[in-house]
Amino acid sequence: xxxxxxxxxxxxxxxxxxxxxxxxxxxxxxxxxxxxxxxxxxxxxxxxxxxxxxxxxxxxxxxxxxxxxxxxxxxxxxxxxxxxxxxxxxxxxxxxxxxxxxxxxxxxxxxxxxxxxxxxxxxxxxxxxxxxxxxxxxxxxxxxxxxxxxxxxxxxxxxxxxxxxxxxxxxxxxxxxxxxxxxxxxxxxxxxxxxxxxxxxxxxxxxxxxxxxxxxxxxxxxxxxxxxxxxxxxxxxxxxxxxxxxxxxxxxxxxxxxxxxxxxxxxxxxxxxxxxxxxxxxxxxxxxxxxxxxxxxxxxxxxxxxxxxxxxxxxxxxxxxxxxxxxxxxxxxxxxxxxxxxxxxxxxxxxxxxxxxxxxxxxxxxxxxxxxxxxxxxxxxxxxxxxxxxxxxxxxxxxxxxxxxxxxxxxxxx
Amino acid sequence: xxxxxxxxxxxxxxxxxxxxxxxxxxxxxxxxxxxxxxxxxxxxxxxxxxxxxxxxxxxxxxxxxxxxxxxxxxxxxxxxxxxxxxxxxxxxxxxxxxxxxxxxxxxxxxxxxxxxxxxxxxxxxxxxxxxxxxxxxxxxxxxxxxxxxxxxxxxxxxxxxxxxxxxxxxxxxxxxxxxxxxxxxxxxxxxxxxxxxxxxxxxxxxxxxxxxxxxxxxxxxxxxxxxxxxxxxxxxxxxxxxxxxxxxxxxxxxxxxxxxxxxxxxxxxxxxxxxxxxxxxxxxxxxxxxxxxxxxxxxxxxxxxxxxxxxxxxxxxxxxxxxxxxxxxxxxxxxxxxxxxxxxxxxxxxxxxxxxxxxxxxxxxxxxxxxxxxxxxxxxxxxxxxxxxxxxxxxxxxxxxxxxxxxxxxxxxx
Numbered sequence: 001x002x003x004x005x006x007x008x009x010x011x012x013x014x015x016x017x018x019x020x021x022x023x024x025x026x027x028x029x030x031x032x033x034x035x036x037x038x039x040x041x042x043x044x045x046x047x048x049x050x051x052x053x054x055x056x057x058x059x060x061x062x063x064x065x066x067x068x069x070x071x072x073x074x075x076x077x078x079x080x081x082x083x084x085x086x087x088x089x090x091x092x093x094x095x096x097x098x099x100x101x102x103x104x105x106x107x108x109x110x111x112x113x114x115x116x117x118x119x120x121x122x123x124x125x126x127x128x129x130x131x132x133x134x135x136x137x138x139x140x141x142x143x144x145x146x147x148x149x150x151x152x153x154x155x156x157x158x159x160x161x162x163x164x165x166x167x168x169x170x171x172x173x174x175x176x177x178x179x180x181x182x183x184x185x186x187x188x189x190x191x192x193x194x195x196x197x198x199x200x201x202x203x204x205x206x207x208x209x210x211x212x213x214x215x216x217x218x219x220x221x222x223x224x225x226x227x228x229x230x231x232x233x234x235x236x237x238x239x240x241x242x243x244x245x246x247x248x249x250x251x252x253x254x255x256x257x258x259x260x261x262x263x264x265x266x267x268x269x270x271x272x273x274x275x276x277x278x279x280x281x282x283x284x285x286x287x288x289x290x291x292x293x294x295x296x297x298x299x300x301x302x303x304x305x306x307x308x309x310x311x312x313x314x315x316x317x318x319x320x321x322x323x324x325x326x327x328x329x330x331x332x333x334x335x336x337x338x339x340x341x342x343x344x345x346x347x348x349x350x351x352x353x354x355x356x357x358x359x360x361x362x363x364x365x366x367x368x369x370x371x372x373x374x375x376x377x378x379x380x381x382x383x384x385x386x387x388x389x390x391x392x393x394x395x396x397x398x399x400x401x402x403x404x405x406x407x408x409x410x411x412x413x414x
Numbered sequence: 415x416x417x418x419x420x421x422x423x424x425x426x427x428x429x430x431x432x433x434x435x436x437x438x439x440x441x442x443x444x445x446x447x448x449x450x451x452x453x454x455x456x457x458x459x460x461x462x463x464x465x466x467x468x469x470x471x472x473x474x475x476x477x478x479x480x481x482x483x484x485x486x487x488x489x490x491x492x493x494x495x496x497x498x499x500x501x502x503x504x505x506x507x508x509x510x511x512x513x514x515x516x517x518x519x520x521x522x523x524x525x526x527x528x529x530x531x532x533x534x535x536x537x538x539x540x541x542x543x544x545x546x547x548x549x550x551x552x553x554x555x556x557x558x559x560x561x562x563x564x565x566x567x568x569x570x571x572x573x574x575x576x577x578x579x580x581x582x583x584x585x586x587x588x589x590x591x592x593x594x595x596x597x598x599x600x601x602x603x604x605x606x607x608x609x610x611x612x613x614x615x616x617x618x619x620x621x622x623x624x625x626x627x628x629x630x631x632x633x634x635x636x637x638x639x640x641x642x643x644x645x646x647x648x649x650x651x652x653x654x655x656x657x658x659x660x661x662x663x664x665x666x667x668x669x670x671x672x673x674x675x676x677x678x679x680x681x682x683x684x685x686x687x688x689x690x691x692x693x694x695x696x697x698x699x700x701x702x703x704x705x706x707x708x709x710x711x712x713x714x715x716x717x718x719x720x721x722x723x724x725x726x727x728x729x730x731x732x733x734x735x736x737x738x739x740x741x742x743x744x745x746x747x748x749x750x751x752x753x754x755x756x757x758x759x760x761x762x763x764x765x766x767x768x769x770x771x772x773x774x775x776x777x778x779x780x781x782x783x784x785x786x787x788x789x790x791x792x793x794x795x796x797x798x799x800x801x802x803x804x805x806x807x808x809x810x811x812x813x814x815x816x817x818x819x820x821x822x823x824x825x826x827x828x
Contacts, residue, residue: 013450041455283706284698287693304719
């Protein structure tokens with residue numbers, strides 16, 4: 001099924017907000033085998049909204065819309081939709097009561113403009129919004145469907161997962177079960193991997209699809225199976241995963257769809273290992289990534305961000321003489337940092353970084369982007385000097401990813 | 415001048431990548447008083463590219479395009495543009511030579527597909543790409559302009575700032591100087607602020623515009639002046655900024671366009687104060703934000719991320735008895751954490767957080783989203799219990815912002 005997304009909001013057209021909604025919606029639709037063929041980002045103007053809807057319906061049958069449903073007068077989407085589908089606005093008591101409860105639960109008073117949230121076109125099915133006050137509206141005409149959702153990401157996601165996706169599938173008679181398995185692969189480029197998997201791909205049953213989803217240093221392989229017999233699908237996928245393990249062996253480092261920090265956490269948890277970080281140039285970003293995973297407190301003990309040499313010396317026990325002799329961005333210093341945090345925080349595994357994130361501070365021997373990374377587990381250790389190009393934030397980001405990858409690699413080789 | 419953006423890439427339509435390019439371009443155009451009225455995100459298909467260009471040109475005269483210029487065969491944008499503008503492909507020696515140097519400088523070999531990067535339509539002006547291998551292409555027809563740029567954000571940004579924006583302005587005879595001044599305001603909502611500034615806005619000269627750019631807890635006010643006499647514009651803006659200072663007084667916490675971490679860094683630098691953080695629930699994210707600012711090493715010494723109670727006790731000198739009696743998420747513990755990191759790392763200012771980021775770990779007295787935050791400078795301190803709703807990442811994000819804001823507030827009141 002082909003779909004289009006219309007994203008409404010002046011704040012997007014002046015670049016004040018980055019639209020993350022459409023990527024999230026596209027990824028979710030993609031998982032169930034539906035395609036997004038066009039995303040239009042438009043203003044809050046009635047004319048623009050009207051013509052975006054017409055254009056979209058000239059190409060596809062399903063349109064998902066986000067934004068433009070706030071209670072302020074510049075949000076005209078609801079009125080435009082009402083006219084487009086030939087209805088009139090009515091006051092929906094059940095939405096009003098739900099919103100009353102919503103406000104009361106937060107100790108807030110409802111005012112005139114928030115009261116307006118309960119006005120809806122009489123030609124739509126109202127889907128309650130459990131986490132906000134703007135109702136979700138489902139319109140149908142001539143076999144075509146438009147769903148209008150709030151632009152607040154959390155509200156949109158709850159609505160999509162809980163109501164909109166299941167309703168869309170059932171509306172279009174898509175009653176197949178859909179199962180996914182994701183494997184995370186490293187040490188391979190996307191093109192190298194696709195060459196290794198030519199005969200595997202050729203052998204896939206018709207109802208199983210393989211997708212390559214690369215991020216720097218990692219390719220996620222996603223198998224999607226469709227069919228009426230869920231148990232059978234699950235068995236088929238188990239066999240395919242087994243085959244992939246036979247082909248790719250220890251290049252597969254995680255059999256779950258997660259981030260690098262999630263994959264690392266899974267390994268640490270399985271092996272009952274604790275971890276800490278000692279960060280200079282990454283400035284706490286590795287700790288931040290690790291703790292972005294729910295439940296990370298079972299293995300993550302803490303971090304020492306050692307931006308200054310004094311902190312490296314006093315908190316991480318790096319000898320002052322080493323810092324003087326080799327400079328902070330050097331192999332011996334980063335190795336001491338890893339060892340230091342391992343001892344000081346009493347953990348099994350450690351990650352340490354020291355580099356030049358720029359834009360200043362580079363030299364001919366150590367240009368901006370030079371990053372020393374050390375990882376340890378027990379007495380095993382691994383150290384590397386990486387060179388990343390690009391902006392300060394890119395260098396921090398890539399160093400973070402590389403450091404986690406190095407530890408995963410070391411742990412899996414043990 | 416009205417413009418539209420066309421973003422090309424299948425990876426965007428499957429939701430694998432979030433498009434940040436169009437928001438950045440829109441913000442830059444907006445600063446020079448140009449408007450983006452529509453953003454279309456489309457696939458790498460020739461038909462889609464063709465019809466997106468036609469639609470855009472039916473509404474506006476200037477179209478900016480990103481993506482689809484990679485060397486692989488699925489990137490057909492260059493051929494489509496060549497046909498659309500009625501040209502033929504030629505081999506551009508200067509692009510080829512620049513790319514040879516580019517590859518040589520990175521110790522890489524050029525292959526057949528990278529050699530293809532030097533093929534360009536003979537109907538465009540080629541703008542060299544100083545930081546990549548895909549050339550930037552400028553097409554003109556019947557007073558209309560289309561500029562095709564690479565999708566790699568860093569390459570696109572360098573091209574836009576260095577070449578495309580100045581060329582666009584000069585092409586459309588826009589020779590005005592444009593100056594901006596941004597003030598960051600807190601303790602005010604956007605609507606409250608606009609009420610306070612009614613007569614100020616009414617008094618603005620015709621060539622000066624005021625924009626409100628809110629982020630949680632902060633409203634950025636941007637004044638933009640246009641005219642031929644740059645010195646005069648600067649003087650006018652100085653006067654307007656002065657007026658705003660008189661009206662808003664110490665609600666203005668920064669007179670530069672930056673992030674909260676940037677504003678905090680500016681104050682610390684001006685006052686020659688050093689800082690460290692002691693983070694539990696924010697897991698290093700405050701340190702990460704602070705160190706995302708270039709030059710932060712002059713004031714940021716380090717951080718102790720104390721996820722476990724042992725780290726709070728041993729590295730931050732929080733008495734074990736306090737942890738037992740009140741729990742880690744409590745006023746006395748977060749106060750001790752701030753004092754502890756201040757002493758241990760020997761800094762002037764400290765930020766500490768301890769809270770429940772969820773999704774697990776909440777209780778009736780301390781639900782998920784409960785976050786204690788303490789800030790210190792010298793002997794002054796300030797402590798607060800915040801309650802944030804939403805996802806784990808949202809709670810971490812909001813706690814980070816609130817903590818930096820509290821320290822800024824305290825420093826400005828001293």
